[in-house]
Amino acid sequence: MDKLFKSLVFDSSMSLSILDTTDMVNKAIKYHGLSPLAAATLGRTLTATTFMASGLKNEKDDISVTIAGDGVGGKVTVCGNGKLYMRGSIDNPNAYLPLKSNGKLDVGGCVGKGRLTVVKSMGLKEPYSGSSELISGEIAEDFAYYFATSEQIPTAMALGVKIGKTGKCVGAGGVILQALPFASEEAINKAESIMGELSKVSTLIEEGGIEGVKDKFFKGIDGETYYPRYKCLCSDRKIVSVLRSLGEKETRKMVEEDGKIEVVCQFCNKKYVYYKEDVDKIFNQDVKRKNTKI
Ligand SMILES: [Zn+2]
Numbered sequence: 001m002d003k004l005f006k007s008l009v010f011d012s013s014m015s016l017s018i019l020d021t022t023d024m025v026n027k028a029i030k031y032h033g034l035s036p037l038a039a040a041t042l043g044r045t046l047t048a049t050t051f052m053a054s055g056l057k058n059e060k061d062d063i064s065v066t067i068a069g070d071g072v073g074g075k076v077t078v079c080g081n082g083k084l085y086m087r088g089s090i091d092n093p094n095a096y097l098p099l100k101s102n103g104k105l106d107v108g109g110c111v112g113k114g115r116l117t118v119v120k121s122m123g124l125k126e127p128y129s130g131s132s133e134l135i136s137g138e139i140a141e142d143f144a145y146y147f148a149t150s151e152q153i154p155t156a157m158a159l160g161v162k163i164g165k166t167g168k169c170v171g172a173g174g175v176i177l178q179a180l181p182f183a184s185e186e187a188i189n190k191a192e193s194i195m196g197e198l199s200k201v202s203t204l205i206e207e208g209g210i211e212g213v214k215d216k217f218f219k220g221i222d223g224e225t226y227y228p229r230y231k232c233l234c235s236d237r238k239i240v241s242v243l244r245s246l247g248e249k250e251t252r253k254m255v256e257e258d259g260k261i262e263v264v265c266q267f268c269n270k271k272y273v274y275y276k277e278d279v280d281k282i283f284n285q286d287v288k289r290k291n292t293k294i
Helices: 022-032 036-053 107-111 140-150 185-196 201-217 237-244 246-257 274-293
Strands: 001-010 014-020 062-068 076-081 085-090 114-121 128-134 153-161 169-179 224-226 259-263 269-273
Touching: 001 201, 014 036, 014 062, 014 201, 022 036, 022 085, 022 169, 036 062, 036 076, 036 085, 036 140, 036 153, 036 169, 114 140, 114 185, 128 269, 140 153, 153 185, 169 185, 169 201, 237 246, 237 259, 237 269, 237 274, 246 259, 246 274, 269 274
Parallel strands: none
Antiparallel strands: 001 014, 001 224, 014 169, 062 076, 062 114, 076 085, 114 128, 153 169, 259 269
8 A cells, every 4th residue: 555654854844755656656557558667757756746746735636747858758747636646647658778887777868858847726716837947857856856946945855666577566655855944954964864875765665665764764753644546537527528628510520430439548548438329418418408507
């Protein structure tokens, strides 16, 4: 079960988040048939976005993160809501690059140069939108830079995804420290030294989960635990509303050309099929509804 642990550390001058997102990454691998490199790239983005979703005030608020780089993986998209239901996709699920000289997957090469964009809908008229340049494409540094420049929050982030020999994820997660406005230099130094030891956060998660990370660096601290998960929110109702917004003429044209309309969800690969009689029903209902309003 995936977990997100939150607490305040260093005399309550920093917020700490520790995430175990192993199950989420395995769901993404199952849905998209991800190569190890694509799994690491999407998995790190899922982890960072889960952390960001935990900052949303209401369960219905949602967040969408796009990492658009020129690397072999193409665009990475992750969405989630205040309930921590997360979903994601990557343009090239088969992305491959040779391992780096340190034996790690080349996530920076998979992402390339480009931009990270965050859109948060929080029940206001206009969604909040922020964007920053990608620093290395390694994801953690890119999010830390986004927080520093777009949201003015000094942030240290370590993310990791470890893929086993069978192609399954054996450990994924992250550690995030964010300075509150009154954080002392001493606290910031402590945070930096801990981050320096977190280059293998996925191995720590694999071996001991969130407790393992806590025991090693933050022994005895209390906090709250949340349970994020990979859950797609697509539904027949949502697809029907998209077809309605396309308009009757366009929708009928589509169904006449191919005999059916097939819509495959980008996040969970669920297939929705509509035949002519379904289209009739969709638009007849529409007429009925209009009539009852009059
Ligand atoms: Zn779906």
